[in-house]
Amino acid sequence: LRILWLDNNTYGGQIPDNISHCVNLESLFLAFNELVGKVPGKLGSLSKLRILAMHRNNLSGEIPSSFGNLSSLEALSASANQFVGQIPETLSQLKRMLYLLLGVNKLSGEIPFSIYNLSSLNYICVPVNQLQGSLPSDLGFTLPNLEVLNLCRNQFTGPIPASISNASNLMRLVIAKNGFSGKVPSLKILHKLEWVGISRNHLGNGKKDDLEFVNSLVNASRLELLQISDNNFGGMLPEAVGNLSTRLRILIVGNNQLFGNIPSGLRNLVNLEFLHLGGNQFTGRIPGRNLTLLITLNFEENMLEGSIPSSLGKCQNLISLNLS
Known part of the structure; x- marks a missing residue:
């Protein structure tokens, strides 16, 4: 399985951590659903994942620091959820990242300065949070x-x-x-x-x-x-x-x-x-x-x-x- 497209449905509940068993997954689309709870840290093991779209849900907790292991990731879209805490500094390890979309959450603290060194970035979109610095x-x-x-x-x-x-x-x-x-x-x-x-x-x-x-x-x-x-x-x-x-x-x-x-x-x-x-x-x-x-x-x-x-x-x- 390389592409799992579940956008625009009414799926509820939590994201199952056994998705991490799909080791060849390149694109995971979960946006515009009713998903809740914390994002499984095990998703960080998907080393081939290029696109992770989970915007417009009711996901909560912190963005897993294990996402720093998604070495192929080009787009992280997690806007319009209930994420809290700081943006993980481990995201600065994602040297292929083009799109960082984390707006309309409850994120706080400063954007790690190391993220500003990701020369590949095209989009930094973090509006409507509690970020400072x-x-x-x-x-x-x-x-x-x-x-x-x-x-x-x-x-x-x-x-x-x-x-x-x-x-x-x-x-x-x-x-x-x-x-x-x-x-x-x-x-x-x-x-x-x-x-x-x-x-x-x-x-x-x-x-x-x-x-x-x-x-x-x-x-x-x-x-x-x-x-x-x-x-x-x-x-x-x-x-x-x-x-x-x-x-x-x-x-x-x-x-x-x-x-x-x-x-x-x-x-x-x-x-x-x-x-x-x-x-x-x-x-x-x-x-x-x-x-x-x-x-x-x-x-x-x-x-x-x-x-x-x-x-x-x-x-x-x-x-x-x-x-x-």
Whole structure:
């Protein structure tokens, strides 16, 4: 038996430890079931296993340290369970690992620094846990193949490493709802970026150069989402925002300390659907021209003046407009 595919059923009970007798097993799919209890440590003996998918169950206990013996493992997907404890440091022995997906559990402690040295990793997705600690300063060098870094809704602190700009394959940087602080580094080399989600941290220092990194995003021709709200960013919104990718659909800048006019170049972002600039100190007139695909527009709690642009009447998809 090389492939055991049991996804999307209503299987309950515990994972039987005699699966470990299937010594030639390469793929084990147990996702989207109702499995409970601890994962048998004996599964760590499956040296040929390449894919272990057990997300969306009710599994509990700790992730077995014996998983460090799964020398062929390329993907570990254990999201949306009830796992507790720390991420085993033994996982750093998995030199072929591409996907580490452990989100929406109750994991705590720090990610072992040795895991950041797994140069093969493409995805690190551990959102919605209770993880803490800081990111290593050489992150962008030790993870050159990183495509997705999703740490949102944890308790990480410290700066975003400047070396992140060396992870040239990065497509999604999602670290919202943590305690990251300091200046956001240049992202100039990250041409493949699609999502930048850094809202609800302590980033920025209330200074005029806080948003310099936005200028570095003009080369990200695939950018669809930029969320930087609820931080300490000061200064003006750079004119370069109008030169961001025309693929941009979501621009969330609210609840910072930004001032000055809203850049007229926003009209170039013709595919914008969600625009939130509320909770700042913007002055001048409300832009609206060309933004006909808007679904949500929020300019609340600013110091804008003038009339509401008639061009907003062309936004046939608009369901939320807040100018209070």
